[in-house]
Amino acid sequence: MPELPEVETIARGLAKRVTGDVIESVWLGQKKEPLKSPASQIAAALEHTRIRQVHRMGKHIVFDLENVRTSKSNGRKPNAQWIVHLGMTGRLQVCDPETEIAKHTHAVLKLSSGRELRFVDPRRFGRLSVATKTEFDATGIEPLEIDLARFIPLFRGRKTPIKSALLNQKLLRGVGNIYADESLFRSGIRPKRRAATINRDKLAKLHSAIQEVLKEAIALGGSSVSDYVNADGEEGFFQLQHRVYGREAEPCLVCKTRIKRVVIAGRSSHYCPKCQK
DNA sequence: ACTATTTCCTGGATGC
DNA sequence: TGCATCCAGGAAATAG
Numbered sequence: 001m002p003e004l005p006e007v008e009t010i011a012r013g014l015a016k017r018v019t020g021d022v023i024e025s026v027w028l029g030q031k032k033e034p035l036k037s038p039a040s041q042i043a044a045a046l047e048h049t050r051i052r053q054v055h056r057m058g059k060h061i062v063f064d065l066e067n068v069r070t071s072k073s074n075g076r077k078p079n080a081q082w083i084v085h086l087g088m089t090g091r092l093q094v095c096d097p098e099t100e101i102a103k104h105t106h107a108v109l110k111l112s113s114g115r116e117l118r119f120v121d122p123r124r125f126g127r128l129s130v131a132t133k134t135e136f137d138a139t140g141i142e143p144l145e146i147d148l149a150r151f152i153p154l155f156r157g158r159k160t161p162i163k164s165a166l167l168n169q170k171l172l173r174g175v176g177n178i179y180a181d182e183s184l185f186r187s188g189i190r191p192k193r194r195a196a197t198i199n200r201d202k203l204a205k206l207h208s209a210i211q212e213v214l215k216e217a218i219a220l221g222g223s224s225v226s227d228y229v230n231a232d233g234e235e236g237f238f239q240l241q242h243r244v245y246g247r248e249a250e251p252c253l254v255c256k257t258r259i260k261r262v263v264i265a266g267r268s269s270h271y272c273p274k275c276q277k
Numbered sequence: 278a279c280t281a282t283t284t285c286c287t288g289g290a291t292g293c
Numbered sequence: 294t295g296c297a298t299c300c301a302g303g304a305a306a307t308a309g
Contacts, residue, residue, distance in 0.1 A: 033286075122287050123302090
């Protein structure tokens with residue numbers, strides 16, 4: 001389940017591999033779920049463009065494109081961006097054209113280097129879109145950039161559980177289920193605590209816990225829980241550092257109390273009943 | 278303006 | 294071994 005650290009790792013890997021390459025042609029599958037706009041529109045925005053940069057915004061991968069003049073296109077269209085959200089099971093692979101097309105492949109971009117950039121997503125929770133008129137701007141604030149003064153008011157007056165608030169991409173963008181649970185454990189806050197009832201001191205702990213967890217996870221290449229691999233097909237290692245996520249009924253690493261699992265907003269939430277209040 | 282719930286989707290795990 | 298059922302969860306849609 002790619003969250004901020006996984007998406008950051010993937011975006012960096014893609015940047016290394018495809019920056020400067022030119023998208024010559026685009027094939028899009030028939031399944032409509034992964035496409036946020038009509039296939040023809042997406043294809044037209046991508047074809048005959050050079051990939052200037054690949055970066056991450058929240059859980060989105062953003063390809064900055066620049067038009068390439070060809071005999072067919074006069075280059076009058078504005079520069080666009082290709083926005084990829086991996087959902088739960090989305091993958092972007094760079095491979096030779098000879099590589100067998102994986103099941104659930106929804107997009108194939110032919111690159112001038114002779115390689116292909118493919119989007120594969122069995123569950124189809126991922127989304128492909130383009131920003132043509134204005135620059136893409138995801139909702140929410142980057143959790144690694146927000147300072148404490150702007151972090152604290154995010155939760156003011158919110159009756160929702162803090163876990164739900166952390167998953168709300170309109171507040172912070174990029175935190176998902178794993179890193180919400182891990183951050184709450186490190187700051188000693190129960191996931192069901194109403195956001196508005198947490199004092200400044202605890203929020204300050206949460207603020208630094210989120211940034212620590214995300215930075216450590218990025219350094220380890222993300223968490224490989226289901227089938228996540230980076231752009232080079234390598235697994236991440238942060239799953240070995242998980243203190244609560246996926247550890248239901250196992251002993252807390254601090255106090256040996258059994259880790260509990262509850263469902264909040266339809267999501268598994270893991271916590272230590274003794275360490276988190 | 279918020280908040281809670283439901284829905285979308287497939288593959289892997291589980292149970293009988 | 295086979296078949297049904299459950300579960301994972303990001304975000305949009307829906308309902309309250």
